[in-house]
Every structure is written in C-alpha cells, then in structure tokens.
Amino acid sequence: MVGFGKTLREHGHLEWKQYYINYKMLKKKLKRYVQGQQSEGEEQMRKEFARLLDLQVEKIVLFLLEQEGYLASLFAALGKERDMARESGDPSTIAQCIKAYRAVGLELLQLLQFVEFNATGLRKILKKFDKRVAYRLTNYYVLTRANHPFSQLQQVFRHVGIEAMLGSLTRSLAELTEGEKSFYDDPTSVQIEDPVIHSIKGALERLTHSTRFLSFLSKHALIDEEDELLSLENEAIKQQYDYMALVLNLMNTFLYMVNTYIIVPSADKYAFSLGAAPTVCGIIIGSMAVAQLVSSVYLSAWSNTSYFRPLTFSSIVLLLGNVLYAVAYDCKSLSILIVGRLLCGLGSARAVNRRYITDWVPANKRLQASAAFVSASALGMAVGPALAGLFETNKRFLGLTINANTLPGLVMAGCWLIYLVWLWFGFKEPVRTEDGLKGSILGPSPSNENVDIDCLIQGLDEDSLHEPLLVSTVDVEDEEYGEEADQDSAEDLEDMDKPANSFCEALKLLTNPVKVQLGIYFMLKYAMEIILSESSVITSYYFGWATGTVAIFLALLGCTVLPVNFLVSTYISDVFEDRQILLASEVMTCIGIAISFVWPVRYTAAQYVIGSLITFVSAEVLEGVNLALLSKVMSPRLARGTYNNGLLSTEAGTLARVVADGTITLVGYYGMNMLLNLTLAPALLIGLVSLVATFFCYKGLY
Template sequence: MVAFGKKLKESQIQEWQGYYINYKLMKKKVKQYVQQIDVAAENRYHVLKDFSRMLDIQMMCINSSFIFPVKIERIVLFMLEKQGQLASRLSNLGERHDSVIQNLDGSRISELQEEYREVGRDLLRLLFFVEMNAIGLRKILKKFDKRFGYKFTNYYVKTRANHPYSQLKQVFKHVGISAVVGTISRSLAHLQDYEEGYVSMYDQPTRPLPDPIIVAIEEAVDRLTNSTSFLQYLGKHALIIQEELPSSEDHGNEDRYHFMSLLLNLANTFLYMVNTYIIVPTADSYSLSLGAAATVCGVVIGSMAIAQVFSSVYLSAWSNRSYLKPLIFSSVVLLVGNTLYALAYDLNSIHLLLIGRLFCGLGSARAVNRRYISDCVPPKMRMKASAGFVSASALGMACGPALACLFQTKFKIYRITFNEDTLPGWVMALAWLIYLMWLWILFKEPPFEGKDTSQHETNSGLIEAGALENDFNQPLLLSSGGKQQDEDEDQECDASEESAEEIHKPVTSIASAYRLLSPSVKVQLLIYFMLKYAMEILLAESSVITTYYFIWKTSNVAIFLACLGLTVLPVNVFVGSYISNIFEERQVLLASEIMVCLGILLSFQLIIPYTVPQYVCSAFITFVFAEVLEGVNLSLLSRVMSSRLSRGTYNGGLLSTEAGTLARVVADGTITLAGYWGMSGLLNITLLPSLIICVFSIIATFLTYNSLY
C-alpha cells in the first residue's frame, strides 16, 4: 500500500493536473512550520493565518518550469465548467435520440448507447477528480491538527465551509450531478427498451439490472456526498474503517472468503446478544431467590461486561493466528458459563451465579466477529456483511427478552429445577452446544500468511468505495528530468513523515492507539460511552423499576424490552435512507444528543405518583435517539479515525467495543451501589450520572463541532 501523496499523484488525470490540490506542497509547508515554530501565541496565530491563506490561494506545480496559482474556487469553477460541457453533449445526444427512436435503427441505437456511456465515463472521471481533491483537503486538515495540536480544522471550517458563499463546501457536495446522472440513466433505459422490442420502459414490469456505468456513478456520488442507503448506514455501525482513497481492486480477500464461515460468524454475534439480554427481565427475581437484594441484578448483568473488557483484547489478538480456535473457545466458555448460571438456583449460590456470568463475558467474541469481516470478506461484500453483523446484534437484543417471556413454567428433572430464572441459562447452554457442533463441522479456517500477520492485516478493514476505469489510475508520463526532480521532491517531502510502511503498520498497544486519536475522535468515543451508559441504565434496571412502581410481571418486562429492541432496525431504516441524506451527520449527532438528554430528564421521578406513560415514553425517547446517535456517531468515527486503526489487534472496532463495554460496567455498578440508598431513590440516583455525562458530551460536541467535517 502506497502513501496517499504518491497514490494521489499516480491517480491524477494528466490533462487536469493543474487543478488538483497539491498535497505534497502542503506537507512540505507543514514540515517548515514544525522546524520554525515555537510556543509563542503570536507565532501560532501567524501559522494559522498563513496556512489558511495557502489553502485559499494554493500554489500548484504543473511542470518543472511553471508555477500556477490555483484557488479552491478555481477547482469548483473547473468542476462546473466540465459539468456544462457534459450537459451540452447530452443535449446534442438528446436531439439524435429522438431521430434514432423514430427510425428504430438497431445499429444506431447501439452506437448511441455507447456515446451515452462515454459521457457517463467522463462524468465518472470528473467525480473522481473532485473526490481526490476532497480527500486531500480532509487529510491535510487532519495532518495539521495532529502535528500542531491546534484546532485549525475547527477554525477553517467555521470561517470557510460554514459561510453562505462557501466554495469549500462545493468541493464536498455535488452541484447538478443528479440531473446529469438522471438523463444518462433514463436515456440508456429507454434505448434498451427499444433495442429489446418493448414499446415503453414502463410497460415492462421486470427491469434488468442498471447499466454498470450508472451503478459506478451512483456509488461515486454517494461517496462524495456521504449519501447513504439503509445498508450502508447500517454497515457503518460495525466501525470497520473505510479506505479513503477509491481503488479499482475488488478481489482482495477472495481466497479467504467462505460463505458458511461468515454465517457462523454472524450466528455467534446473534447468540451472544441473545445471551446478554435474555436474563435482564429475571435477574432481579433470581437475585432475590438466592438471598441477595434485587439491585444486585446490576452486578449480575454487569459481570458479563466486566469479563468482556479483557476477552475483547485477548481474543482479538488470538485472531491474528486463527479464527476457528477463538470461536471454539468462546462457545465452550459460554456453554460452561450458562450451565453454571442455571445450576446456581439448586445450589443456592449467588457466587456461582456471578461466576457463570463472568464465564459468559470471557466468551465474548465480538472483536473476532468484526475482525473476520474486516480481514476475510471481499470488499464488494464487506458492507453487506457489516450490515449483517449489526442486524444480528439488533435481532439478538430483541430476541433475548422475548425468549424470557416464554419461560413462564416450573418443573424438575432429577433435582434440577427449570423455571423462569434458570431456563435462560439452560436454553443458551443448549444453543451454544448446537452451535459448537456446527462450528466444528462447517467453519473453514482461512489461510494465513505465516505467523507474522502484518501483511494480511494491512489489507483488513478496507471497504472499497467502487471500481474505476483502469486507465484512470495509470502513472503520469514524465520526462526523465521531470521524473528525477519529482522523485527528489518526494524524498524531501516524506522526510518529515513516517514511511509508507510505518503509516500503514497496525498499532501494537492500546497506548499507541490512544495517541492516534484526535480531540474530535476522543469526543466521539465519549459520546459512545454516554449513550451506552444511558441505554444500560435503562435496560438493566427496567425489571427492578417496573416491579417497584408498577408491579409488572416478568412477562410484562420482557415484552417491554423486546419492543424497545424491535425499534432498532426500523429506526436505522428511517435515518439511513432519509434523515442522513437531508441533514449533515454532525447536525443529526447534536440533535440526537439533545433528545437523549430530554429523554433522561423526562425519566426522573419529580411528580408523585410515577406513571407508566411517563416511564414508557421517556424510555422510548432515550432508547430510540440513543440508537440514532450510535449510528451517526460510528459513521463519523469511521471517517475521521486514523486509517492505522483499521487493522491489527488494537483497531477502531476494539476501541469502540471497549468504550461501550466500560460504560456498561460502570452503569451496572451504579445500579448496585444506588441500591444501598433504598428503592425509593434508585431511579433518580442512577439517572443523575447519565444526565451529567450527557450534558458534558453535548458541550464537548459544541467545542469540536466544526472539526466533524
């Protein structure tokens, strides 16, 4: 994998070379600042202004003897000029289109189709040109912030991109592209109808797949504008970090991919989430039956999360050498853990109950599940697999409490009790036993490139953005003198940066990963912690709260939790297909945080009596908007997090898992500690930390808002 600057240079369209952002020149400027700057405030102000001017009026080298000034505005005007030329060509083709249709000339129809495709290919080149400039701008802003610790992106976006006449914003948004794409698409479909003998495209109920050039254009537009479909939006929840630069390679992991292994990997995700939430409706009654307080349910539920903090790391590291062995280990440990959980009732041991849940947490293989998708699924299927991972998690979350609702029975077999408290453990033990057998028989271990997996790791976590024509990616032809000068400049520019190998080398520790986090990424991890904390407080104490205030039965609690879980997919459909394409993700992020805060406020017991409508409405507001917040937060996180965190043991997915798991541990501990103040104060005491963390995350979001660009 080559460094961005080199890949940008090799991917340039030669005749448009003078309009590309000069990433190499800006890197050299950053290097000069590093050598000259001191901590004086006036120097910092000078650097900020000088670098802003450089971005506004950038000097771009066209060849070895000519320097040409290029503004960002010039890039935008060039883009509009090319769009006008494409529109003119389409207008001329439209006049010929009517004549060809009237004569029904088969050869001329084919010829016209190819001319429309040629316009489409030129449009694809233009989109690729704009995307390269947009990526270059984002990367140089991130690089500046990283090297100087300034809030430069915050300043530049606030003063440039948020301005009503912003030219910078046009680089990140399409202008009139939809009209051009629509014309090409309709015209090709219309010609295909006549070529195949149909009277009208609307009279044929079953349409063939759209023309490949249209598919490629639509994918390029979606990348440029961050437009999403439900599938793409859902897939981003998995936090498998995308490669920023588009690539024509679409076959990276074909030799490692096995469909049944992927299904077994997703089944592990589903069963683990069922295992997590199946005990929530009965954890308080189980604790009471063993002589403990009802609020000990916080420890019972949270002990699984405590163990998961450690299991996520060692199982992720294990997956450097194997995927089958960690999954087998996970299944065996979960089988043992659920058996111990179920036996605790007859042995009358709260300690055995907690040990059983700790074993279940030690079997958490979610890091392995993510890693398998990242490393072994081909790029063209990776988004679907990521969406499958998130869907399996959401369905497991809903199915867990729903299954608990069915266990309203009690009987004994050989002194072993089966009731609503123990059946979740026995059912999950049986499920993991069956899964373990299928895993042993059907899972296919992918090939590894030896004990050192750094090579295969460098390709993991890269979701390919789409295919471009091969000739777009050919190196520019340079004269020998120009080529030598270019190589010298490359060496000079790269001297202050890590080597390409170092840039793409996976991090080797949590500390190294933490050093790669920018302030905005840290804020987003804080938001993730907050939403997981709020959701865990809501879910884990639901049984205790509803029993105390409303005298709900286990079945009522189970149905309530299942209904909450069932909102996950519909909410993501609405946000991914509609909301995220109307508003910026940072706008949705901030609005969702405010709504979560409102939901928490509505949950407080300020009026006596505490009513069911108040509790249910506040719970749905908190849970639904926390789900929306999780989606947009992880989507933003996957875009702004360092690409080095897309690979290896300590990847972005592991960091988010650890943040979320830590939030659950703290939340469950809060419930148990709050129980010492009595049931009457439990609700308000546990909600207060949620409110404080939520308000703090909103303030932090305001402070970093303009860097979420």
C-alpha cells in the same frame, strides 16, 4: 497502499493534466503547516488550506462542465444518425451507429474516471491533513461547502449531467438493438448487456457509494473504510471473501447480545430464589461486562493470527457459562451463577467480529456488512427480553428444574451448541501470508465494475477513441510526479499501517474532542444500563409487574433502535449538523433521567415509562451520532491492530455497564425506596458533566 501521484501518473490523461487536483502543491503546503502549526492559529490554517482546496475544486468543476458540454453535443449529433439508421433498417448502418455510441460512451467513461481520480485526491489530502495537523479539516470543509446553495463541491460527488448522458446512451443502444420495445414503458423487457454501460454504472456507484441509512449504521460499528480504488490488498480480499464466514460472525454478534439481555427480566427473581437480595441482579448482569473488559483485549489480539480459533473458544466458553447459569438453581449456589455469567463475558467476541469485517470483507461490501453488524446487535437486544417473556413454566426434566430462571441459560446453551457445530463445518479461515499481506495479489477482478478500458476498445477505432496516458511521456514534471508518488506511498505505509501497540500508546493518540466523545459514550451506556438492569426490580417494587410484562417493556425499548437510527440518518441529519444533534440528544437524555426520578408525589407507571423511553431513545440518538463523529475524528492509526478504535469504544461502554450494575447492587443495601433516585443521580451528574465538556469542545466536533 498505492500513492495517489503514482495512480494519477499511470491512469490519467496527458492533455487533461493541468485540470487534475494539484496534489503535489497541496502536500507541500501541508508539510509547511505541520512544521509551523505551533505558531499558526487553527482558524488561519484551516481557512488558508480550505481556500486552496476551493481553487482546485473550481478548476476541476469548470473543466468538467466544459467536457460535459462537448459530450452533449456529440450525443445530439449521434441522435440524428440514430434516427436515420432506424429508418433505413440497414444492419450495417445500425452496427456503425452502435459502434459510434460505444465510442462516445468510452469518452464519457474517461470523463467519469477524471472525476473519480479528483474525488479520490480530495479525500486523500483531507485525510492526510486530519492525520498530520492537530486541527481537523475534513468535516468543517465538507459541511461548509457541500451544504452551500452555490456549492461547487457537490459537482464533484453528484453527477447529474453524466447520469443524463448515461441515460441517453442506454436508451439509444436499447432502441438500436431492441427495435420497437419501449425503454421507458417496459424497462424490464429491455436488457442492455454492454460492458461500457456496466463500467460507467460501476464508476458511478463507487462515487455515490450507498444509501445514507447504511452509511449511518456502518459508522456505529467503527469499522474503517479503506479507499477501494487505491487498495492493493482489495483484490486478494475479494478472492478470499467468504459469505458464510461473514454470516457466522454476524450470528455470533446476534447471539451474544441475546445472551446479554435474556436474563434481565428475571435476574432479580433468580437472585431472590437463591437467598440474595433482588438488587444483586446488578452483580449478576454486570459480571458478564466485567469479564468482557478482559476478553475484548485478548480476543482482539488473537484475531491478529486467526478468526476460527477465537470464535470457537468464544462459543465453547459461552456454552459452558450458560450451563452453569442454569444448574445454579438446583445447586442453590449464587457463586456458580456468577461464575457462569463471568464465563459468558469471557466469550465476548465482538472485537473479532468487527475485525473480520475490517480485514476480510471487500470494500464494496463493507458498508453493508458494517450496517448488518449494528443491526444484528440491535436485533439481539430486542429478542433477548422477548424470549424471556415466553419462559412461563415450572417443570423437572432429567433432574433439572425448568422455569423462568433456568430457561435463559438452557436455551442459550442449546443455541451456542448449534452455532458451534455450524461454525466447525461452515467457517473458512482466510489464508494469511508470512509477510502479513492478505493472500496473493493475483490481478484485477473480472467483474463488470472493473472492466479494463483497453479490453473495451478492441474492435473499435482505437486511434480516435483514446488519448495517450501519462505513463507514455517522461518529462521533468512527470519525474517529479513519480518521485512524489514514491514518497507518498512510503509515507502512507509508514503512517497508516503502524497501529498502536498498547493501551497507553492508543490513549496518547486521543485528542480532546475524542476524549469528550468517549466520555459521552460512557455516559449514555451508563444511563441505558441503569434503565435496563434495574427495570425488573423497580417495576416489581412500584407497580407489581410480572416477568412477562417487564420482558415486553424491554423488548419494545430494544425495537426502537433501528427505527430511530433510520429517522436520524434520513431526515434529522439533513436539517441539523451532527454536533447539533449530539448536543440536543444529550439535553434530552438528561431530561429523561430527571423525569424518571421519584418525586415527593405518587409515582406512576406512566411517569416511569415516559422517562425511561425519553432516556433510552435520546441515548440511542446520542450513540448513533456520537459514534458517527467518533469514526471521523479518531486517528487512522487506531483503525487497525489490537488496540483499535472499536476496542476503545467497547471498553468505554463496557466499563460504563460495570459501573452502572455495581451501583445498583451497592445502592440496594440502602433500601428499595432509595434505589431509583440513588442510581439515577450519578447518571444525571455524568450527563451534565458531559454536556459542559461538549460546550467546551463544540468547535472541534466536525
């Protein structure tokens, strides 16, 4: 990864040098904190460094406002020339005016690059602080500064003045090139294909990134987002990016989630038809999660060398597992049924899907791909039970019984067969080099978002447009910048490209707040699994629900995932901090569990549905906020490699499912009348423990 100091030295502007963020000074302060963090208190260290950042932001913002005023005066003067040029109708005068507007547009682009560099420097120094000092600063700093009514930090990331000037530039060029067409009344008829405007828009998009909902969803995937501007490998990733390979990875995620939940409405009846107790459905459902604990590790390790082979292996194993699940009915064998589900768990390739997005989707598309990963999982969770509700038949075909018990296996086997053929012909394996880099770095992308300034100014008055760059001057201070840049680059490569080599090493990188959040993740997955896995048994025992009714109920629960996340990301998160939402949703999850208990009164379907809905929705909110926080506080060393943060969270959630499903089967031996209370009691206990742990670590959850 390119050092920030080197990037600034090569692309910054000499006369603006004093207004850039003083990255070198901040790094020296950070080194002092690292050496003395045992003796200095967290609060003192955080406030002192935040104060230094405040002074840097103030310097940047004041200069930015000054330059915006200067450019605004240029646009005002050009406005008069534009009107005179239009009135004269002289082509040469209009061409000269267009040239002048483009020249000012380049100055506007230079100012935007100034903002972009400083925003990058600010992000990098905060990330470096979080990585090297025991106390995290980023979220505290952003929350306390960005939401303040007199925030200067917002000026660095929100560019109302620049956007207004871009509007003036676009409208003026439209009037000069399109004549009488109205820019505002009919915007679709006015197409301005100017490289300067495209470059400014591209820079603005990189700074503002994307919608909050996509950002919120992407954090659920725990997929690391690299800094696009400073990534040497990103151009090679763009060259090898294959849309179909991404679609196949997302389809694998979707089908696996369908495969997981399609048996839930009928698992108890399948177990009973084979001579086992209905509560053995816990083992049937949980066996897939048991195998997933193992498969997540070896498939994640396999993805270090290939993606096609582990995806192929996953599809074949899932195909065989579903066939065994279906034929177990005619074989009258519970063992074959469980072996089939174990094979399905061994085919879990979610770690591979996540790694592909991290490693081979360009940075400017990674946010959308991460959100699509979460959406595919949520959709599969809803589609699985919905499909099960359609399997109301009982026939024989080629010696096989086709009914509600066997159809989930037969349908999923057919889906995986089709997917396997599609994967074989449609997946393109990325080319890896021997040194581990993602292909060759061939040069800059020809897209409009990365237009070279030197190319843009050809044909314009170059002497009047460009200031000399920092690379043109070599003085003592510049040499210090260069030396600092080399050190910065080496440190970044050493720290950020060294993933954990084992589970033990990964666990050592977990701070107390991260451990608490993984514990919360375990709790919410346990509660959700209890609600889902025993739903068919409980509703059949208390209310006499048929398989189709259970399927509709579970499908409706699954359909709440995306709307709830949308509500949290677009409305609730604007009013409350993430840690406040985390605490409130933990409380509501415990309340939902308490409502679901069978009290010494008549137990009604309304009570069960209300309690389950509150528990499930609260757990969804909790999952979204918990993973969003987890993505911020995890060590950067856990962003890559086999033992990454996604694997750790997957293992925590899968372990919770195993424990929950095992609890259902174990408690089932005490009688159906005790099943609900004895399975909900551990969920409530774990919820209360996580609530207490959250209180103790509340200050560290930024």
